[in-house]
Amino acid sequence: MAKWLRGDLLKKGQLQTQETMLVIFIFIVLLFVGLIIFFRFNNISIQTEREEYENYKFDLLISVFPSMAEVSCSELGVEGECIDVSKLEGFSSVSSDYFSNKKMTISINDVYLKDKSWNIFDNKPEKYDSFRNISTPVALYYPVEEKYSVGVLKLGWYK
Amino acid sequence: MRKGQGEVVGLVIIVILILVIGIFAMRFYVSSRSGNDRDKFYSMKANNLVNAVRLVSVCGDFSMEDAIIACCGGEEFCGRNSKENCDFVVGEIEKILDKSLEEDAVFEVKNCFVIGDCDFGIASSTFMINSFVGSHEMSAKICKK
Numbered sequence: 001m002a003k004w005l006r007g008d009l010l011k012k013g014q015l016q017t018q019e020t021m022l023v024i025f026i027f028i029v030l031l032f033v034g035l036i037i038f039f040r041f042n043n044i045s046i047q048t049e050r051e052e053y054e055n056y057k058f059d060l061l062i063s064v065f066p067s068m069a070e071v072s073c074s075e076l077g078v079e080g081e082c083i084d085v086s087k088l089e090g091f092s093s094v095s096s097d098y099f100s101n102k103k104m105t106i107s108i109n110d111v112y113l114k115d116k117s118w119n120i121f122d123n124k125p126e127k128y129d130s131f132r133n134i135s136t137p138v139a140l141y142y143p144v145e146e147k148y149s150v151g152v153l154k155l156g157w158y159k
Numbered sequence: 160m161r162k163g164q165g166e167v168v169g170l171v172i173i174v175i176l177i178l179v180i181g182i183f184a185m186r187f188y189v190s191s192r193s194g195n196d197r198d199k200f201y202s203m204k205a206n207n208l209v210n211a212v213r214l215v216s217v218c219g220d221f222s223m224e225d226a227i228i229a230c231c232g233g234e235e236f237c238g239r240n241s242k243e244n245c246d247f248v249v250g251e252i253e254k255i256l257d258k259s260l261e262e263d264a265v266f267e268v269k270n271c272f273v274i275g276d277c278d279f280g281i282a283s284s285t286f287m288i289n290s291f292v293g294s295h296e297m298s299a300k301i302c303k304k
Contacts, residue, residue, distance in 0.1 A: 045185075052196060059200040062207065081210050111258040112215060136204045137259035139211040147216040152259050 082139035105156040113149035128158040205283030231271035263302040277302030
């Protein structure tokens with residue numbers, strides 16, 4: 001093979017190798033950029049989902065708390081759909097063991113028969129970013145008078 | 160521009176379009192899910208409201224449910240005639256709605272009376288109350304702002 005021809009082929013080969021390396025390099029850079037964007041997006045999505053789940057779990061408390069055996073009214077072992085105020089007073093004194101490290105407040109106000117309120121749990125942290133509160137009407141039962149009233153269950157969450 | 164280059168540009172545009180559509184679809188999917196969670200919350204709240212109204216004592220051992228049955232059956236209740244009793248029931252329920260809820264609400268006993276009004280809201284389950292004159296369906300709806 002002629003020397004000039006061999007040199008020309010060598011240059012062409014080198015050029016093709018460089019081109020291939022450049023393509024691979026750009027491909028890898030694009031791949032990494034894509035992966036970083038994907039993981040960041042995925043991370044944000046997981047965090048959003050976690051926050052939504054925690055919000056949902058907190059919302060569920062308006063249904064879970066009144067039906068807890070510790071506070072719900074019952075007759076002959078059958079639980080009713082109301083809160084027994086005599087149990088509330090007892091539960092308030094042990095609620096800190098029950099909810100322990102939860103950063104939240106729970107209180108109930110009677111808004112119909114009597115002007116009474118119960119602070120069941122209050123664990124306000126020194127530092128928090130936001131405070132979310134929800135409330136719901138609940139049936140209150142006064143076992144001594146055997147009367148039912150309407151209360152407002154207020155739940156607050158320090159985030 | 161060569162034919163090959165034109166095709167590549169077209170392909171890139173298609174890929175970008177698919178990405179944009181995908182991101183929007185994901186956004187709508189996420190926002191619709193959180194809306195569902197909020198609806199469940201309002202549904203639980205509406206159920207709690209109906210339960211609280213149903214049980215509340217209004218005259219001695221009698222509950223609001225008894226007063227509603229008497230009102231819808233056109234009977235006397237606790238020394239009040241039918242009309243007076245219905246006015247009393249509606250007034251007391253309005254008072255409870257006002258004091259126990261931050262949102263507007265509708266309280267309905269089917270074929271008897273409706274308190275409040277709103278176009279959009281999340282309803283509770285239907286509670287059946289039975290009397291001598293028949294059964295009535297009681298429900299509440301928390302209005303969405």
